[in-house]
Amino acid sequence: MVTLYSSPSTNCSGAFSSYSNSSIGFYNYHNNFPISSRKFGSHKISLQINAIRMQDGAVVAQPSKTQDETPLKKLKDGILSKEQKHTFDFDSNKDKSTVSITVVGASGDLAKKKIFPALFALYYEGCLPEHFTIFGYARSKMTDDELRNMVSKTLTCRIDKRENCGEKMEQFLERCFYHSGQYDSQENFAELDKKLKEHEAGRFSNRLFYLSIPPNIFINAVRCASLASSAHGWTRVIVEKPFGRDSESSAALTGALKQYLKEDQIFRIDHYLGKELVENLSVLRFSNLIFEPLWSRQYIRNVQFIFSEDFGTEGRGGYFDHYGIIRDIMQNHLLQILALFAMETPVSLDAEDIRNEKVKVLRSMRPLQLDDVIVGQYKSHTKGGVNYPGYTDDKTVPKDSLTPTFAAAALFIDNARWDGVPFLMKAGKALHTRSAEIRVQFRHVPGNLYNKNFGSDLDQATNELVIRVQPDEAIYLKINNKVPGLGMRLDRSNLNLLYSARYSKEIPDAYERLLLDAIEGERRLFIRSDELDAAWSLFTPVLKDLEHKKIVPESYPYGSRGPIGAHYLAARYKVRWGDLA
Numbered sequence: 141m142v143t144l145y146s147s148p149s150t151n152c153s154g155a156f157s158s159y160s161n162s163s164i165g166f167y168n169y170h171n172n173f174p175i176s177s178r179k180f181g182s183h184k185i186s187l188q189i190n191a192i193r194m195q196d197g198a199v200v201a202q203p204s205k206t207q208d209e210t211p212l213k214k215l216k217d218g219i220l221s222k223e224q225k226h227t228f229d230f231d232s233n234k235d236k237s238t239v240s241i242t243v244v245g246a247s248g249d250l251a252k253k254k255i256f257p258a259l260f261a262l263y264y265e266g267c268l269p270e271h272f273t274i275f276g277y278a279r280s281k282m283t284d285d286e287l288r289n290m291v292s293k294t295l296t297c298r299i300d301k302r303e304n305c306g307e308k309m310e311q312f313l314e315r316c317f318y319h320s321g322q323y324d325s326q327e328n329f330a331e332l333d334k335k336l337k338e339h340e341a342g343r344f345s346n347r348l349f350y351l352s353i354p355p356n357i358f359i360n361a362v363r364c365a366s367l368a369s370s371a372h373g374w375t376r377v378i379v380e381k382p383f384g385r386d387s388e389s390s391a392a393l394t395g396a397l398k399q400y401l402k403e404d405q406i407f408r409i410d411h412y413l414g415k416e417l418v419e420n421l422s423v424l425r426f427s428n429l430i431f432e433p434l435w436s437r438q439y440i441r442n443v444q445f446i447f448s449e450d451f452g453t454e455g456r457g458g459y460f461d462h463y464g465i466i467r468d469i470m471q472n473h474l475l476q477i478l479a480l481f482a483m484e485t486p487v488s489l490d491a492e493d494i495r496n497e498k499v500k501v502l503r504s505m506r507p508l509q510l511d512d513v514i515v516g517q518y519k520s521h522t523k524g525g526v527n528y529p530g531y532t533d534d535k536t537v538p539k540d541s542l543t544p545t546f547a548a549a550a551l552f553i554d555n556a557r558w559d560g561v562p563f564l565m566k567a568g569k570a571l572h573t574r575s576a577e578i579r580v581q582f583r584h585v586p587g588n589l590y591n592k593n594f595g596s597d598l599d600q601a602t603n604e605l606v607i608r609v610q611p612d613e614a615i616y617l618k619i620n621n622k623v624p625g626l627g628m629r630l631d632r633s634n635l636n637l638l639y640s641a642r643y644s645k646e647i648p649d650a651y652e653r654l655l656l657d658a659i660e661g662e663r664r665l666f667i668r669s670d671e672l673d674a675a676w677s678l679f680t681p682v683l684k685d686l687e688h689k690k691i692v693p694e695s696y697p698y699g700s701r702g703p704i705g706a707h708y709l710a711a712r713y714k715v716r717w718g719d720l721a
């Protein structure tokens with residue numbers, strides 16, 4: 141009999157303590173069984189296996205008893221995935237496994253700004269397996285030391301975790317290497333493979349490739365990496381957005397990727413899914429009795445998803461002009477949050493159960509209509525003696541560009557829970573502030589005894605739940621209360637969970653969580669291909685309409701609150717944008 145244990149994933153060192161003690165990264169320390177503790181959420185699991193055998197090419201485990209059965213459905217059913225089969229190795233010695241992470245496009249902005257710092261943070265926290273190597277890959281010529289020098293400039297330790305920071309950085313950088321090569325050269329990837337093998341030193345290899353490159357070179361890079369530098373164990377590829385620019389190009393991209401990779405090797409990243417408050421959305425909904433019963437058309441009047449940035453497309457105009465704000469923010473980040481917000485309760489926290497529910501709710505949505513969208517583009521503005529450039533002042537943007545840098549949209553979910561509830565989205569660059577939030581506006585209290593105390597504007601008296609994703613992460617509920625005193629004057633106050641006041645820990649960057657999940661093979665926060673198809677089918681018709689009809693965006697000054705049209709759109713559905721109240 142074999143015994144498997146999985147620790148609760150309260151923090152990385154906790155979740156990985158079994159791994160790091162056993163120094164094998166992905167195998168359970170008792171028997172090298174390839175089960176990630178995080179796969180089962182925070183449940184404490186103790187499971188006894190009576191027998192292990194092969195069935196239909198998959199490893200089959202027969203458990204004898206569990207202490208917590210719910211998250212173990214798959215295992216109880218006895219079927220482990222085929223990918224897990226690859227990493228399954230009865231004879232392997234614990235020390236024989238290693239993970240190599242290759243950042244393809246290592247010389248670029250995202251790699252420097254996000255990927256290397258996130259990898260370092262994981263290293264600092266003890267989240268990376270004992271045997272790991274990081275390689276940067278790009279065309280630029282660089283030595284290992286030059287890469288380390290470049291990377292070192294963007295590494296930081298968290299405010300609350302500074303102990304031995306310099307020492308840890310040194311240790312981390314010693315494990316970073318660089319290989320220069322073309323993205324379409326199998327030969328160059330074979331050279332990378334040779335170097336990876338040297339570092340893997342005969343251990344059982346698992347490899348993660350992070351494609352931090354422009355989308356037009358994804359396929360070449362995937363072809364070369366999969367043909368010339370796949371691992372013995374698992375090979376996974378993180379693909380950055382944009383995943384196409386409409387339904388057709390997205391399907392073509394998926395089709396091309398699937399020539400070389402299986403769906404379970406493809407990790408389509410949407411970094412908003414790795415943000416703390418987005419992760420918390422399901423906890424809020426499904427672990428508090430007070431919210432879920434209110435979560436429907438019966439009590440919710442409208443829901444708003446608002447993204448704003450106080451800077452323009454500076455430096456990324458070339459990329460942006462081909463996509464625009466709807467593809468850059470709405471079709472992915474905001475729609476993903478909407479799906480998590482509106483989905484039905486999943487059967488379990490298993491990745492497939494959650495993604496099934498997301499697909500269902502996306503497929504219940506009405507494709508966005510042209511009448512339900514307004515678009516804007518920022519123009520230059522001078523404030524305090526400083527001139528802020530307009531979108532088309534960017535040299536990489538055509539002077540006559542009609543690409544929207546702002547959009548507002550009204551979407552609808554035609555199912556029993558949400559029938560008739562407007563889901564409003566608003567996203568813009570070069571606005572007055574940087575923020576991302578979800579606003580849930582509740583209905584009026586029927587027959588409210590205090591109506592006369594609210595004056596003429598009853599909307600001011602409705603409850604509003606705000607989930608502020610960034611900055612200053614918070615969840616607050618606007619309620620009505622009495623002002624203390626002898627009279628009866630009403631006030632509106634916030635019941636406020638402000639993260640910085642509640643927790644002294646610094647919140648991890650979204651890329652940390654997502655990289656860790658990709659290393660562990662946890663797919664919950666990555667986009668499945670059918671989710672992607674459903675998301676594109678909602679936006680493709682309107683994107684085509686906007687382009688074919690050459691709809692001219694309404695201009696708004698850099699640093700303003702965006703075009704006035706957004707208010708008219710909301711007003712059509714008797715809604716006021718909560719961020720302007």
Ligand SMILES: NC(=O)C1=CN([C@@H]2O[C@H](COP(=O)(O)OP(=O)(O)OC[C@H]3O[C@@H](n4cnc5c(N)ncnc54)[C@H](OP(=O)(O)O)[C@@H]3O)[C@@H](O)[C@H]2O)C=CC1
Nearest residue numbers: 245247248249250251278279280352353354355380381382
């Ligand atoms: N930057 C960001 O904030 C975000 C980026 N993304 C996505 O992440 C990916 C990487 O972004 P980012 O780092 O900004 O991209 P970059 O434009 O900085 O490109 C990354 C690297 O790719 C190589 N490269 C650039 N253009 C070409 C080209 N035309 N042909 C061949 N190689 C090229 C360059 O490396 P070399 O010349 O050395 O080969 C460059 O350093 C993109 O898909 C982007 O859309 C997603 C969200 C946010």
Ligand SMILES: O=C1O[C@H](COP(=O)(O)O)[C@@H](O)[C@H](O)[C@H]1O
Nearest residue numbers: 381411449468469473576610650
């Ligand atoms: O994906 C993207 O996201 C960033 C905003 O990310 P955030 O985590 O800083 O909020 C956005 O600036 C960029 O245009 C877009 O491609």
